[in-house]
Amino acid sequence: MKKSVEYENLAKLNAPFFEAYQQSFQAVMQSGWYILGTQVKSFEEDFAKYHNAKYCVGLASGLDALILALQALDLPPASEVIVAANAYVACILSIIKAGLKPVLVEPGEDGNIDVSKIESHITPYTKVIMPVHLYGHPCEMEVITSLAQKYQLHIVEDCAQAHGARYFDKKVGTFSTIAAFSFYPTKNLGALGDAGAVLTNDENLAVKLKALRNYGSHVKYHNDYIGMNSRLDEVQAGFLKVKLKALDHINQHKRVLAAIYDKLLDQRYLKPKVKEGFFDVFHIYNVHAQNRDKLRVYLKEHGVTTEVHYPVAPYRQKALAGIFTQEAFPVSDKWHATTLSLPISYFHTLDDIAYVCDLMNTFIQRENT
Ligand SMILES: Cc1ncc(COP(=O)(O)O)c(C=O)c1O
The missing domain is CATH 3.90.1150.10 (Aspartate Aminotransferase, domain 1)
Structure with missing residues (x-):
């Protein structure tokens, strides 16, 4: 018998959470505090805790999370970032937007970066390896971590498709200087609009990222960096808090x-x-x-x-x-x-x-x- 199986249906996917979302929305609406309020703070705490990471900074999208992660590292212009050739275009856009140079490496059988081909692409200008855990499948992090140590490189993970994935006993997002997440609605942890976040264990980077998402400002009307407006929305943070559970x-x-x-x-x-x-x-x-x-x-x-x-x-x-x-x-x-x-x-x-x-x-x- 013919049946209909849709690839995705976001209303059906979210239906089990509608009641809790409504309560969360009411709470935000009545709070009168719509930008960087208690929902964002509380989701950041929950998301960091879920990963056993020290800091989470909520942002407006996964692309912004990658751009700001790279910007926060303060690398020399045109430094090279190694990334899989078949990754999502946003990964490459983020590198270019951060003023850096993407260096593409072919994927292996699992669709993630072929770790046997990374070393031959490392040059004196290489500063970052960006493993993208494509489709929810973790990259071969042991090899990537040892190459990063050997050549003194940062790892910036792209976990947009891999919330909760693990490489042996560690969750993805905990192998890097900074890890970026997207909460685009179709993701395993998806919001009802655009949203993203970064994780880091480095306090200075966390503080800097909080400024970068807010015009580069730690103190209102005083700007330390050329930042942007990329704050995680208070309403979306409330929904994400529900769904994270x-x-x-x-x-x-x-x-x-x-x-x-x-x-x-x-x-x-x-x-x-x-x-x-x-x-x-x-x-x-x-x-x-x-x-x-x-x-x-x-x-x-x-x-x-x-x-x-x-x-x-x-x-x-x-x-x-x-x-x-x-x-x-x-x-x-x-x-x-x-x-x-x-x-x-x-x-x-x-x-x-x-x-x-x-x-x-x-x-x-x-x-x-
Ligand atoms: C691997 C990967 N990186 C980055 C992004 C960008 O995330 P966003 O759509 O939230 O900007 C996506 C999302 O769609 C993605 O799949």
Whole structure:
């Protein structure tokens, strides 16, 4: 029987929290304090505690979190930042916006930066490695940490897709000088609008980041830095505080759905392989298929919507023409040409996923006979 399985539905995803959100909204509304009030402070405390980190600074978006993290490090202009070639374009934009130079490294089999290729890209100008825990899958942090120590580099983690993911016994976001998060509504910990944050254990950096989000000002009308207005919104902080309590449950649900895909999907699809010790939170569950676009159409015709993260490699974006010295990234190109993101939201049921698997298995069977 034909069924409809949407890739995402933010109203359904948030429905279990509506009542608590309403109470939180009422409290903010009646407080009369709408910018950097008790909700932001309290969410920052909760989020830092969840990570066993010392400081959290709430910001307006994940892109701002990356830009301000890099700006706070006060690096010489045009310092190099190493990042995966197939990462989200925001990672690369943040490096350019911070006046630094992105250096792209091909991804490995898991879609994260290929750690065996990082060292050959380190130059005297390299100052930062930016591991992006893509799709909720932690990067190989042991290798990245030892390279950072060997060459005296900062790590700035991008955890936008990996809230609650763990590399062995540590949560992502705790391996770096500063870690950046997005709370864009679709994220595992998503707000009802734009929002972001950084984590750090360095008090000076935390204080500086609080100034940077507020025009560069520690004291009203006195500016120490060229900052911006990037404050986490009080209403969104209230919603995030509610949802943070359910984050482990959300992640667990997504892991159960991922396990169904792993079990039921035809072996001819290239599925995510999660190594021992990597706790993946499946912000996205992707497969690789040579005839991806045809498969997408077939699924759509049968009621299933999918996404592609991402159809175009950052180095091929018009806006970034001329930025990179290396000309070709074939591994990244192949990734973008074949990856397909399947439905895996908090509201999906086990039956929804089984339906998607049935369709995908019928498709691959037909294509190969
Ligand atoms: C890996 C990654 N980095 C950065 C961002 C930027 O976050 P935001 O959309 O909150 O600016 C995103 C989000 O969409 C992302 O997926």
